[in-house]
Amino acid sequence: MSTRGAIATGTFIARVPGVAVALVLLIAAFSLANPNFATLSNLQNILIQSTILLLLALPMTLIIMTEGLDLSMGAVLTLASIALAVTVIATGSTALGLAAALCVGLGFGLLNGALVAALDIPPFIATLGTLGIAQGLSLVATDGQSVVGIPRGLQQVYGGTFAGVPIPILIGIVAFAAVWLLLYRTRFGGYIFALGGNREALKLAGVGDRAVLIATYAVGGAMAGFAALLMTARMNSAHPTAGIGLEFDAIAAVAVGGTSFERGNGWLTGTLLGVLVVGVLRNGLNLMAVPSSAQVAGIGALVIAALLIDGLRSRP
Amino acid sequence: MNVAPEAVAQRDRIAPLFELRGISKQFPGVQALDDVSFEIARGEVHMLLGENGAGKSTLMKVLCGAYRADAGELFHNGERAEIATPADARRFGIAVIFQEFTLVPYLDIAQNIFLGREPCSRVPGFVDRKRLYADARRMLEKIGFDIDPHTPVHQLGVAQQQLVEIAKALSQDARILVMDEPTAALSDRETERLFAIIAQLKKNGVAIVYISHRLAEVFALGDRITVLRDGRKIASVRPAETSPDDLVRLMVGRAVDRTYAREYCKEPGDVLLEVKNLASDNGIADIGLTVRAGEIVGLCGLVGSGRTEVARAIFGADRVTAGEIRLMGESIAGSPEDSARRGMALIPENRKQQGLALGRSVGDNIVLASLHRMFPSGIFVPARAAKAAQAGIEQLRIATPSPHRPVSVLSGGNQQKVVIAKWLNAAARVFIFDEPTRGIDVGAKAEIFRLIDQLVQKGAGVLMISSEQTEIVHVCDRAYVMRAGRIVGALARDELTEANIVRLGMHQ
Numbered sequence: 001m002s003t004r005g006a007i008a009t010g011t012f013i014a015r016v017p018g019v020a021v022a023l024v025l026l027i028a029a030f031s032l033a034n035p036n037f038a039t040l041s042n043l044q045n046i047l048i049q050s051t052i053l054l055l056l057a058l059p060m061t062l063i064i065m066t067e068g069l070d071l072s073m074g075a076v077l078t079l080a081s082i083a084l085a086v087t088v089i090a091t092g093s094t095a096l097g098l099a100a101a102l103c104v105g106l107g108f109g110l111l112n113g114a115l116v117a118a119l120d121i122p123p124f125i126a127t128l129g130t131l132g133i134a135q136g137l138s139l140v141a142t143d144g145q146s147v148v149g150i151p152r153g154l155q156q157v158y159g160g161t162f163a164g165v166p167i168p169i170l171i172g173i174v175a176f177a178a179v180w181l182l183l184y185r186t187r188f189g190g191y192i193f194a195l196g197g198n199r200e201a202l203k204l205a206g207v208g209d210r211a212v213l214i215a216t217y218a219v220g221g222a223m224a225g226f227a228a229l230l231m232t233a234r235m236n237s238a239h240p241t242a243g244i245g246l247e248f249d250a251i252a253a254v255a256v257g258g259t260s261f262e263r264g265n266g267w268l269t270g271t272l273l274g275v276l277v278v279g280v281l282r283n284g285l286n287l288m289a290v291p292s293s294a295q296v297a298g299i300g301a302l303v304i305a306a307l308l309i310d311g312l313r314s315r316p
Numbered sequence: 317m318n319v320a321p322e323a324v325a326q327r328d329r330i331a332p333l334f335e336l337r338g339i340s341k342q343f344p345g346v347q348a349l350d351d352v353s354f355e356i357a358r359g360e361v362h363m364l365l366g367e368n369g370a371g372k373s374t375l376m377k378v379l380c381g382a383y384r385a386d387a388g389e390l391f392h393n394g395e396r397a398e399i400a401t402p403a404d405a406r407r408f409g410i411a412v413i414f415q416e417f418t419l420v421p422y423l424d425i426a427q428n429i430f431l432g433r434e435p436c437s438r439v440p441g442f443v444d445r446k447r448l449y450a451d452a453r454r455m456l457e458k459i460g461f462d463i464d465p466h467t468p469v470h471q472l473g474v475a476q477q478q479l480v481e482i483a484k485a486l487s488q489d490a491r492i493l494v495m496d497e498p499t500a501a502l503s504d505r506e507t508e509r510l511f512a513i514i515a516q517l518k519k520n521g522v523a524i525v526y527i528s529h530r531l532a533e534v535f536a537l538g539d540r541i542t543v544l545r546d547g548r549k550i551a552s553v554r555p556a557e558t559s560p561d562d563l564v565r566l567m568v569g570r571a572v573d574r575t576y577a578r579e580y581c582k583e584p585g586d587v588l589l590e591v592k593n594l595a596s597d598n599g600i601a602d603i604g605l606t607v608r609a610g611e612i613v614g615l616c617g618l619v620g621s622g623r624t625e626v627a628r629a630i631f632g633a634d635r636v637t638a639g640e641i642r643l644m645g646e647s648i649a650g651s652p653e654d655s656a657r658r659g660m661a662l663i664p665e666n667r668k669q670q671g672l673a674l675g676r677s678v679g680d681n682i683v684l685a686s687l688h689r690m691f692p693s694g695i696f697v698p699a700r701a702a703k704a705a706q707a708g709i710e711q712l713r714i715a716t717p718s719p720h721r722p723v724s725v726l727s728g729g730n731q732q733k734v735v736i737a738k739w740l741n742a743a744a745r746v747f748i749f750d751e752p753t754r755g756i757d758v759g760a761k762a763e764i765f766r767l768i769d770q771l772v773q774k775g776a777g778v779l780m781i782s783s784e785q786t787e788i789v790h791v792c793d794r795a796y797v798m799r800a801g802r803i804v805g806a807l808a809r810d811e812l813t814e815a816n817i818v819r820l821g822m823h824q
């Protein structure tokens with residue numbers, strides 16, 4: 001009896017994903033290190049701050065599952081944010097501003113998809129190119145200056161609440177649910193698994209594999225455009241450098257969350273946990289007054305540690 | 317010999333379900349199919365037999381729309397049929413189960429069965445999961461496969477994955493099912509089960525084209541047997557009209573003697589390689605073998621019996637957990653670098669991935685393993701490298717217009733020669749060949765064996781892994797037989813027969 005119990009515990013521990021362990025350990029460590037960490041308001045703060053990252057990391061998971069990558073997300077978000085700010089200032093309409101941001105995002109997503117799927121350019125190179133284009137356009141459009149003078153109302157999107165729950169958290173929940181349904185409950189989602197897992201099978205099944213791939217990158221672009229709304233509302237302005245490096249955090253969150261870069265092996269809940277790990281790490285290090293540049297090093301180390309541990313655990 | 321003049325015999329008014337007539341197909345340098353005709357009747361199992369490179373797979377790829385024939389016609393129920401794409405083939409109810417499965421590892425069984433044909437729910441784009449799993453369950457029941465359709469495919473073994481492929485084919489209403497060596501990776505029990513399923517499919521009127529080179533299966537299953545050799549149809553017979561010996565003769569033709577001819581080693585020299593009690597965490601244990609100078613020693617057994625793993629462990633590519641490896645009398649440490657420097661060469665099965673730098677030139681590849689030896693100072697001397705490359709090309713008669721040609725454009729046989737030239741140049745004395753003739757046409761095969769023979773005549777020792785028992789029997793001086801990660805027998809030259817290999821290698 002006792003041996004069986006031990007075996008069961010063993011398999012249970014082996015089954016708990018590394019990212020969950022990492023999250024618990026990080027929360028425990030920061031709670032001990034800083035009394036201000038484990039307060040309700042700070043934890044809520046972490047969730048709010050993590051929303052933008054979540055909006056990028058969710059579609060990044062899909063793209064990585066196709067054995068692809070999107071390096072342009074941060075830069076596209078920046079450009080979308082500028083388009084949004086300029087439109088809102090010119091028209092006074094948040095809806096039009098959001099439409100402009102979504103157009104920019106969707107446009108770049110389609111461009112990425114076309115480069116990768118139709119022209120067979122490796123995703124790393126294709127999206128590195130569009131990163132440069134989006135970043136360059138942002139600087140040209142703003143002359144390197146921030147776009148300010150946005151009407152106060154927009155801030156409500158980031159700072160407001162609905163039924164007592166901060167709006168960003170609601171957006172995060174809706175986004176996660178939507179992408180979850182897309183991946184696990186639609187035909188399109190199944191095809192994403194097939195793109196990375198066995199593209200030949202998809203072709204033989206008569207599914208337009210290129211179209212699926214383009215659509216996957218388009219989802220990524222559109223969600224980056226939507227995330228621009230939160231980013232702009234949060235800063236009440238648009239900065240031509242605001243989104244730099246966000247794709248790094250997004251890829252890190254996906255990798256820490258256990259999505260593999262091969263064989264279409266992705267896990268959306270893992271990405272959610274991965275986003276929280278990155279969020280907790282950034283927040284905790286902030287509280288301990290670690291400069292933002294050093295935080296990047298911390299996240300990098302975390303990614304490598306997570307992959308190492310997963311590699312060791314998956315050995316027979 | 318009864319070579320049925322079937323053009324006459326089959327003219328009994330009922331057109332066959334599907335017919336290929338006069339199919340020819342040429343690839344650069346190879347006539348893969350030469351005027352081959354092939355018939356498939358309702359509810360029959362038609363065995364397609366032939367050695368590697370005989371044209372079996374090419375013929376089936378023409379049938380399923382993956383290749384277009386250069387010449388020839390296709391008929392469905394007696395009417396001209398045009399198959400240009402896999403989708404065309406599917407419309408005629410043709411489904412192929414290749415050896416490489418077309419399954420998505422991280423989707424579940426039901427999702428794989430209906431990939432691209434998922435039942436839709438009322439919300440556009442969403443899958444009607446209730447129907448998906450119900451339909452999948454029905455398909456699985458049909459073939460007696462008792463498993464939860466929610467199981468992800470990556471958790472299944474090879475045999476189970478094959479059953480999923482069959483269910484997938486049936487769900488597309490396949491009336492002609494092509495199976496390419498379906499038992500290659502199955503155990504005996506799994507094979508029995510597959511045969512039962514095939515019998516049932518037959519009863520339901522499904523026609524099955526079954527590619528194999530296992531004679532026992534051919535007689536157990538076949539209603540008709542067609543033998544291909546070198547791209548030509550040699551015979552189409554009923555099992556009752558033939559015998560295993562006949563079939564072997566038809567398959568290999570008379571060329572067999574010339575392909576494998578060599579003088580066996582009478583007096584082997586010093587022990588070059590000695591392995592004692594070797595175990596590795598790749599699943600092999602208690603391996604003991606020797607290779608002497610002048611000998612070609614075979615290592616055989618079923619696919620999955622651990623042959624490649626033994627080679628990798630000896631070479632140091634996989635971690636050794638116990639035992640000893642002595643190379644020319646000296647104990648070796650067990651890393652590929654060490655083994656290579658001391659004169660051992662591993663010529664892997666998958667030369668494209670493991671044996672060659674495909675994008676680099678022939679010359680670069682030839683000097684690749686001997687850079688240390690040729691340029692001890694660390695500075696690359698192009699003239700010296702060019703000389704070595706030229707020597708290798710001439711010695712092995714590699715068909716390349718220049719040493720600067722990328723290896724990727726050479727034929728399989730010539731690529732194999734480049735790999736050998738590389739190790740010759742590195743002054744190797746012990747060669748381990750893993751499936752040296754895989755994917756090589758018959759003509760080049762003979763040349764590869766001649767090369768291997770030259771190696772041993774010059775005092776090298778060779779350990780040769782092969783799945784083709786004919787090769788082992790004709791080429792090797794003696795052989796070890798493996799089963800389930802262990803060596804279960806050693807056969808001397810006079811005991812070396814296919815029957816003995818099969819007897820030792822089969823699961824008990």
